[in-house]
Amino acid sequence: MMKTLYSYLYIALILTFVAACNTSSKAPSAAKEKALTATATISGKSGQHVQGTIVLIQVKDGVTLQIDLTGLEPNSLHGFHIHEIGDCTDDDAKSAGGHFNPGEVQHGGPEDQHRHAGDMGNLHSDAKGEVHTLVKNRMVTLDNQESTSVVNRAIIIHESKDQFDAQPAGNAGARIGCGVIRVNY
Numbered sequence: 001m002m003k004t005l006y007s008y009l010y011i012a013l014i015l016t017f018v019a020a021c022n023t024s025s026k027a028p029s030a031a032k033e034k035a036l037t038a039t040a041t042i043s044g045k046s047g048q049h050v051q052g053t054i055v056l057i058q059v060k061d062g063v064t065l066q067i068d069l070t071g072l073e074p075n076s077l078h079g080f081h082i083h084e085i086g087d088c089t090d091d092d093a094k095s096a097g098g099h100f101n102p103g104e105v106q107h108g109g110p111e112d113q114h115r116h117a118g119d120m121g122n123l124h125s126d127a128k129g130e131v132h133t134l135v136k137n138r139m140v141t142l143d144n145q146e147s148t149s150v151v152n153r154a155i156i157i158h159e160s161k162d163q164f165d166a167q168p169a170g171n172a173g174a175r176i177g178c179g180v181i182r183v184n185y
């Protein structure tokens with residue numbers, strides 16, 4: 001009887017140590033590594049039914065966007081940009097203003113040296129009309145102290161393909177999806 005009690009106490013003691021070690025080693029590093037992220041919840045505009053989520057993650061050399069959308073036309077290209085104003089209230093999303101362009105340069109494609117900071121090229125929908133992809137934008141940040149911050153701006157999905165050479169905004173057609181970029185706390 002006594003022997004069993006001792007072995008229980010012994011096990012309890014070990015478990016306490018293990019728990020203590022875990023919390024002391026994990027807690028500080030978890031707090032330090034917590035990435036700065038934001039989310040834009042996309043909803044349909046201009047009578048379309050696009051919806052989904054774009055999670056923005058601050059990385060060393062820009063922002064990575066994790067894009068998950070449904071309700072697009074299958075197998076099609078859709079220009080998408082960060083627009084200046086975080087306001088998706090208009091039915092045609094015109095309330096979001098023009099492309100985010102802190103550098104005051106011409107519109108372009110994602111690989112162009114000179115482009116609007118908000119220009120990110122085209123999204124390619126699959127056979128189900130969905131997009132699940134990662135895109136990196138090296139010209140923006142989630143740091144609200146910087147002039148290139150995209151916090152509280154809008155992401156717009158367009159009806160058609162962005163033709164990078166077409167000025168002033170790629171001629172990508174109607175704004176069919178819109179979401180405001182909100183920081184996750």
Ligand SMILES: [Cu+2]
Nearest residue numbers: 080081156158
């Ligand atoms: Cu746009």
Ligand SMILES: [Zn+2]
Nearest residue numbers: 099107116119
């Ligand atoms: Zn542009």
